[in-house]
Every structure is written in structure tokens, then in C-alpha cells.
Amino acid sequence: MSQARVISGVGVGRGAVVGPVARAHPVPVVSAAAPAPSDPEEAATRLTEVFSQVAASLQARADAASGTLKDVLSATALMASDPALGSQAVERVRGGTDPALAVWQVAGEFIEMFTAVGGYMAERATDLASVRDRVVAALMGLPEPGVPALERPSVVVAEDLSPADTAVLDLDNVLGIVIEKGGPTSHTAIIAGQLGLPCVVRAGEASALVDGDVVAVDAAHGTVTVDPDDAVVAAVVARREALAALGEDTGDGATADGHGVQLLANIGTAADAERLTDAAVQGVGLFRTEVLFLDAQTAPAQDEQAANYGRALAALGGRKVVIRTLDAGADKPLAFVTQPGEENPALGVRGYRLVRTAPELLTTQLAAIAQAQASTGGRPWVMAPMIATVGEAADFAAAAREAGLDTVGVMIEVPAIALRARDVLAVVDFVSIGTNDLAQYTMATDRLRGELVDLLDMWQPAILDLVAGTAEVGAEVGKPVGVCGESAADPIMALVLTGMGVTSLSMSPASIPAVRFALRQHTMETCQAMAQAARSAPSAAEARAAALAHVEPHVRDVLALD
Ligand code: PEP
Ligand code: MG
DSSP: OOOOSSSOOOSSSOOEEEEEEEEOOOOOOOTTTTTOOSHHHHHHHEEEHHHHHHHHHHHHHHHOOOOOHHHHHHHHHHTTTTTHHHHHHHHHHTTTTHHHHHHHHHHHHHHHHHHOOOHHHHHHHHHHOOOOOOOOOOTTOOOOSSSSSOOOOOEEEOOOOOOHHTTTTGGGGEEEEEEOOOEEEEEHHHHHHHTTEEEEEOOGGGOOTTOOOOEEEEEEHHHEEOOOHHHHHHHHHHOOOOHHTTTTOOSOOTTTTBBEEEEEEESSSSHHHHTTTTTOOOOEEEEEGGGGGGTTTTTOOOHHHHHHHHHHHHHHTTEEEEEOOOBBBBBBTTTTTTTTTTSSGGGGSGGGGGGOOOOHHHHHHHHHHHHHHHHHHHEEEEEEESOHHHHHHHHHHHHHHTOOOOEEEEEOOOHHHHHHHHHHHSSSSEEEEEEHHHHHHHHOTTTTTTGGGGTTTTHHHHHHHHHHHHHHHHHHHTEEEEEGGGGGGGGHHHHHHHHTOOOEEEEGGGGGHHHHHHTTOOOHHHHHHHHHHHHOOHHHHHHHHHHHHHHHHHHHHHTTTT
């Protein structure tokens, strides 16, 4: 290693961990202009061998895995040994096509065909793409794309991870995640937070890390220390112990003087909900239902959806569960609805706007939620993402009530609607502020562009104003105003939001103990003073510093807030 010993990035969460690096590798790029093989027969033989090697290695990984990972790997191994794909590619190589290009082309045609057939076949398109990428990488002499099989607990380092990569992480062996690109509200960061894994994003210099390097990942400070000395390792151990001790308080969220603030979890799957059955959370504040269907090639049927929602409601056993309708598009593309050719997908047909192009998706989903409500006796709250007008909020509320759902809300994540919070709260029962998108749209800054992370900072005065304005209206009209963006997980911000009048904070479950602890140590009056101080500051950095100045010293210490 020749670069500086401490790599800086942006931390997600407060955790820390030490472990060896396991690098994930990107999908290879195949040139359409690749020259013909000099000996097509030899190239064809080699291609057949590569297919068998890939199938064998996938099967070996599947045999060693369990759960979802095992299922995914077995299905992919089966696909790699399918004779149709291999023989058609070999045929093209014999005809003079470069082997990697031949695999790319044939797999592409199969993927198109599978997708067109729909149903079970369409589901297999992802496995096929995975086989294609592995075979092509082997042919080009590149490492296997995606996260490698982890033989020991490791820190996964990647340029970026796709939603599909994160879905199959071998959680028993992932200690932490370091991403060179991305931002703190990117998909990988959110999933890492969800899993309680210490994560540092935007760590550009991590590109020099190689398998086996030992690193200390400190999410609270956004640093990755290469080859840490004893003092750094001791600090990591101390932080882990301090954070673990916070888990002993399992009470409801409340300030030191007993002002209640609900502490809720963000989830993406029914399995996430099942992990909460015995957890000290007051419910789910955001069920990102699109996560259930990231791999789906066709729209999920009502019964399949109802089964997932029902599992979540049952797992939470009567606690509050806020189900968000599909937020497909932009950073969360779903194959069955994503609009092709949008130049600015974040500003396009995404979230609630899909009602314009595929209204049946919303109707089916609301019916599925109502079905889950009926079968479990739970009382789901339901909300729509990406609402921009009061008319949309009213239409959504009418559709949800018509479906038999009676606690209906919308997300406040578009500035236009934050500015009209009073009108919105007249037509819905609650709102939930999505600060990830609210920051993106207020600051006109792509939430996936890590290099603009300073603009996306939730402490930006304009964002604070929009949140405070919404919370004030909620308090006035007596309706709940939650925050479910990543900012709720920042203990200092959580105090500020409480001071503004926010009634619930929803975050990755792993972040809850630190926020609960911070709340317990400060009165409502202090929280209000913090909100006031932050809002009087002219810049994001000054706003945070002004709020931090009110935080109790031992809270700063335990949570490494400086
Ligand atoms: C948000 O935008 O803050 C939010 C909670 O939704 P998502 O991150 O899923 O877009
Ligand atoms: Mg959002």
C-alpha cells in the first residue's frame, strides 16, 4: 500500500469494525468491435470449458451457502450448465465471433426472450445476466464480478454495489462495507444501514485496497484506516462495546422530560420485519415495498404482495407499520415499470407518478395491502412517495380509502409539497418527510452523485426550513409528521427534528439505540434550542456546529459526534 494510511469518505451509521478486505469486482465491458479469434475451433473449446468452470464454481458456492444466497446461486449454476446458451455461443465463435462478444450477444437475446415470455421465465433473466457476466470475465482474464465468496469475516470493498449484489451478501461474513463512489443516501448505504453494518461511502482512495489488506472502518468519522495500529484497534473495540451497551435501554423514544417521539424502523422486505419481532422498536415507519421486487421482471400479483405485507404485519404484532406504495424509477428501477429512455429519471415518471402510465399497479397494491389487513387483523398505515401536488395527495387518499385502508398519508420529499403542507394535511391523516429526496430536489443535486455530497447535506438551511415548516403545520393541526429519510438516524439531527416538532423518527433498526440514547439525555427545551440554533445558521456546517454545541459532553463521547 502506498497511499495515505487513513482514507476519508462519508460514514453511514456510528459503528466501527476491523477486518481484512475482500474486493468486489465490476461487470466487464465487452467491445462490440472485438476482433475474430485467430483459431475459432480452439476458442470454441475454451468457451465450453469456461462455461463448465463457471457452473462448477457457482454450484460449489451454492453448496456452501444457505438461505436466499443458496437459492440464488443454485438457480444461477443451473443456468450456467444449460446447453442452449453455451452451444449457441460456441456456434457463433466457430463462425468467427469473439467468444466474449458471442456470449454477450446470445445471452442478450435469451434475456430479451425470457422477459417477453414473462412470469417464471422472466424471473430467470437476472440469473442469466449473472452467468453471462461471470463467463465473460473469465474469458477476458478478469476477476469474477460481484462480491466474491467470503471465506472469512471481511470488509467488502467495491467501486459500487448494485441492488442485486447487496441482496445476496453473505451476511455471516460481511463485517463492513467500503464504497469508492456513491453517497450516503445511495442504495448501498441504505442497505448497509439496514443491516447495521459499518459503512463508509465516497472513499475514492479505497480503489488501491487489495484482498487481505487489514482495515479499520469507522462510520462515525467516515474513515478507513489501513493496517491500523493497536490504538486504532482499541478505539474500535471501545466503540463497539459502548454502542452494544446502548442496546440495554429498550424503552420507547422520549426526551429526558418525557416528551414521546416514536422510534420506528425502515425495512425493505418481510424478512426485515421478522427480524423486528423481538426488537425494541415501536413499529415500522417506512416499508420500502419496491425492494421486494427489484429482481422481478413482471408486476407482482396481488396474492404474492399480500403474503409479504401480511408477514410484515404479523411480525410486528399490532405495532404501527407504514407501508409505502411502490417507489419505482430513478435510483430504484424495477424492470416491469421503468420508463425507457428518460433523460432525467429522477424528474420523470417515478413513485406515485406511475399512476399515469400503469394505474393498475397502485390499485393492485392497495388491494394487496387491504387483503393483508383483513387476513392479519393488523392496521397498516399506507403512504405514497413522490407526491408533488395536493391533488395527487387527495387522489391517493381517495384510492386508499376506497380500498378499505383508513390511515392514509403521503411522503413529503418534493419541495413543492413541503411548501403546501397545510393543504396536504387537510386531505391526509399524516405525512412522512423523506429527507433523502427532499435534499435532492431542494438542492437540485443527484442523490447518487457522491462528489456533490456537501450540497445534499440535510443541514443545508433551505432543507431545514422545509422540514421545520412542515413539522410546525403538523403540530398546529394535530396530525403526525414523521421523518423517514437517513437524516433521522443522525443523533444530533434527531434532536433537532424533535425540537422542530417531528413526532416520529424512522431509520435503519441498527441506528435506533444511539438515537434513543441521545433523546433520553436532552429535554424538549434543549431540542427546541438546538432547532432554533441550527435554523439561525447561514450554512450547513454552521448549523450542525450550532446544534452540536448544545449536546451533552458524555453523549458526544459515547456516540463519537465530533
Ligand atoms: C427519502 O427519500 O428520504 C426516503 C425515505 O425514500 P427513499 O430513500 O426510499 O427514496
Ligand atoms: Mg424518497
